[in-house]
Amino acid sequence: MPKTHHVIVGGSIAGVSAAVAMRQNGFSGTITVIDAEPLLPYERPPLSKMADAQQALRPIFPQEHYAEHGIDLLLSTRVRRLDDDRRRVELEGGDSLPADRVLLATGVSCRRLGVPGEELAGVHTLRTAEDARRISAALARGGPLVVIGGGFIGLEAAAVARTAGVDVTVVEAGELPLLGPLGTPVARLMTRLHEEHGVHVITGQTVRCFTGGTAVEEVVLTSGRRLPAATVIVGVGVTADDRLAREVGATCLNGVVTDQHGRTDHPWLWAAGDVAAHIHPAVGSRGRIEHWDVAMRHGAAVGASMADRPTVNSAVPYFWSDHYGTSLQMFGRAQPQVRVVLRDGATPERFAAFWLRGNRLVAVAGLDEPKTVRAAKAVLDAGVPVSAESLADPSTDLRALSRGPARQTLSSSG
Ligand SMILES: Cc1cc2nc3c(=O)[nH]c(=O)nc-3n(C[C@H](O)[C@H](O)[C@H](O)COP(=O)(O)OP(=O)(O)OC[C@H]3O[C@@H](n4cnc5c(N)ncnc54)[C@H](O)[C@@H]3O)c2cc1C
Incomplete structure (x- = not known):
């Protein structure tokens, strides 16, 4: 047999x-x-x-x-x-x-834009080790780099290039980079982080064409604006x-x-x-x-x-994304029509954000906040009711919160 x-x-x-x-x-x-x-x-x-x-x-x-x-x-x-x-x-x-x-x-x-000039040398997508090798060799020769699409992969590549001193512009068709996966308040913080590191962010525009001889020299935007480019990364989904x-x-x-x-x-x-x-x-x-x-x-x-052992992956979705030596970590999914609460004191370098449906936590994200993210994950797993005010307050003990209201009272009374 x-x-x-x-x-x-x-x-x-x-x-x-x-x-x-x-x-x-x-x-x-x-x-x-x-x-x-x-x-x-x-x-x-x-x-x-x-x-x-x-x-x-x-x-x-x-x-x-x-x-x-x-x-x-x-x-x-x-x-x-x-x-x-x-x-x-x-x-x-x-x-x-x-x-x-x-x-x-x-x-x-990777999706392609389907615009003239996309086949020019120097216009890349980033999915494979071979793509990364080509991009890294190109960036070692200097910039400018133009990243089309303000998603996680494009912004990570932008951070790597900026850290190496390359001139970087990010062109995003929407209102803000990362708006879809993170929502306005967090997307705004992440955009500021990149701007503070010298990335030029252009929003509400996309690409009309790429121009050059055999290699890309310029990115022409829908507004007619022309951006000089030695390397382009197309990260549009x-x-x-x-x-x-x-x-x-x-x-x-x-x-x-x-x-x-x-x-x-x-x-x-x-x-x-x-x-x-x-x-x-x-x-x-x-x-x-x-x-x-x-x-x-x-x-x-x-x-x-x-293998005939029916199994379901029910772990809350997790991802991370690294920018300028810090890591954004997220459990759960940011969903539309869900309230986003930033913990007081949020800065582009360090923040925690919580997504609330009614009084239930459905997602948490933090930049350079691994302990807060882990503690909030316990709240998420416990499914206990929480208030926006308690999440926004940096003095709230999230671990205690995850044990539910009765246990919180016990632990706060000693
Ligand atoms: C640059 C980059 C950075 C990322 N960073 C993060 C991160 O920080 N955090 C995070 O959570 N996620 C990140 N991701 C996403 C993560 O890598 C993906 O979610 C993950 O790789 C998906 O795994 P997969 O096995 O489903 O598919 P893939 O990794 O896409 O692999 C699919 C494989 O199928 C092969 N294949 C396709 N068709 C055929 C065929 N007909 N015949 C033979 N082989 C075929 C391909 O060659 C490929 O190797 C990143 C992705 C990229 C590209």
């Missing part, structure tokens, strides 16, 4: 976490992880946080880890299509593999790499639609990580979450489920 074969398409954090979890949950068949990239699976977050692309390259696991867990890695290999009738995974180049179950952990690709699922008719809605265990509506297909549109129990609505920690936990839960 041939062994049962699980094929994982996408060997980044969701895919390799799933592979390891399959083994840890008793799956004894063959596991093959396929990735288009040539490198041993590596961490993406350092790519936008460090000037030296070589230093930023950190494998998720050492090579031996895969052999120890009986995981076959097929690198530099792109999956071309899934053969639904024969249940085979077809590779570019013509080979194919049989698969009893396929996990799609294909992540996302991503699209889910869900083509393989769509082609076999699995339901996709800006990502591969799955149940809480990662199962799609196609009998042999599963999905995990950034590509999966699922209902996270701590969020409550269907969507993709583009955080490293979530992709790792989600991959592990789906891997366990594929």
Whole structure:
């Protein structure tokens, strides 16, 4: 009898976490992880946080880890299509593999602007180690750098470049950078942080075209303003790499639609990580979450489920983002129609912010405030009622608050 074969398409954090979890949950068949990239699976977050692309390259696991867990890695290999009738995974180049179950952990690709000149040398996106290597080599030659899109990755790259003394301009189409993920008060603080470090921030504008000979020389904005540029990073969002699922008719809605265990509506297909549109129990609505920690936990839960131990990742979503030597950490998701409370004394260098729906905390973020963020996470997990006033007051003991009103009275009376 041939062994049962699980094929994982996408060997980044969701895919390799799933592979390891399959083994840890008793799956004894063959596991093959396929990735288009040539490198041993590596961490993406350092790519936008460090000037030296070589230093930023950190494998998720050492090579031996895969052999120890009986995981076959097929690198530099792109999956071309899934053969639904024969249940085979077809590779570019013509080979194919049989698969009893396929996990799609294909992540996302950077959106392009689709404007003239985008193909010029010096116009980059940042997703892979190779992208980071090219950007780091370009910035080592000096600026100016123009970052299109005020998202986390673009702003992290802006901070790295400013720290190296490069002239940086960020062009954001909306009212403020980071407005979507953080809301106005926190986005305003983060924007000021960058401005205080010398980043020029232009809002309410986007790009008409890039000009230059073979390499970019100028960014022309919709207003007609021209910005000199030696390097451009386009960070205007991503699209889910869900083509393989769509082609076999699995339901996709800006990502591969799955149940809480990662199962799609196609009998042999599963999905995990950034590509999966699922209902996270701590969020409550269907969507993709583009955080490293979530992709790792989600991959592990789906891997366990594929090993027939149904598991749900219910950990509150967590992410971090580093700027000028300080870290922004956030638990939960900032949602529209939710009140944002800043703790008194907030500055662009150090702040804590709380998102409240009614009298329940739904998210917390802090820059250079790891202890406050951890303590507020306990409040979030406990689901106890809290007031905006107590959260805004820096003297409030958040740990005591997380133990609920009765315990708070006891602890405050000694
Ligand atoms: C520069 C950068 C910085 C980041 N910083 C942070 C951070 O500070 N904090 C945070 O929480 N998150 C951060 N993220 C987001 C985080 O890295 C992602 O959430 C995470 O990588 C998602 O993991 P994934 O395994 O789902 O997909 P991905 O990491 O996108 O990997 C998908 C893999 O699938 C492969 N693939 C796709 N299609 C095919 C195919 N047809 N055949 C073979 N292989 C295929 C790709 O080559 C890729 O390796 C950052 C992301 C980037 C790019």
